[in-house]
Amino acid sequence: MTYEYRFERILTLKEQEKEDMQEQYKSSVSKFQEAAEQLYGALKKKETLEAMQVEKLSTGLSILDIRHHQQFITNLEKTISYFQNLVVQARNRMNWYEEKMIEMNMEVKKYERLKEKDFKAFLVRLQAEENKQLDEVSVTQYMKQEVR
Structure with a gap:
């Protein structure tokens, strides 16, 4: 009996969306840094000029x-204003x-926790099934010994 998580596709999709969002966030951070550097350059230029x-x-x-x-x-100053808006x-x-x-x-963490709980429940069911099979084997062996 193998374990299969019923929401595996959803978890995979959510992880992919998370990775995409991280890439977009990194991109927005770099664009922010570029805009801030341009603003800084314009302010520095104005300060030097004054x-x-x-x-x-x-x-x-x-x-x-x-x-x-x-x-x-x-x-x-118009350029600085533009960069400030940017x-x-x-x-x-x-x-x-x-x-x-x-x-x-x-x-993603919610789905991962659900997966962990589901896996633990699977292990419990598996253990119960193994115990049941062991009980059946024990009863069968006991019955064979009684018959002899």
Whole structure:
């Protein structure tokens, strides 16, 4: 008598879904990191540019250069705003995948626990059947000895 778990296909499917969700989560984490690095780069660039502008203002700067720097900083602020939105979206997506991954883990664990309980019940049934067969053999041997 071999053990067969009746929900094996479901368990396999849930494990596959869990693995897929883990891959999607990893992908969302890397996209979040990329967006955060781009935001960091833009913020660093703005900080450097503002420090350079303050330094040049102390030594003297033409109005045209000031306008040019201000326009560049304005464009950089728009870029920063874009990257901030991108980071927020990526973080939200990453958190959503993390929640789904946790749900999938819990679901797989439920099926694994069911499998463990089912296997234990199978072992109990198997042991009971073996005991029954041993009893039958014992009774048969006893009857043969009585007949002699």
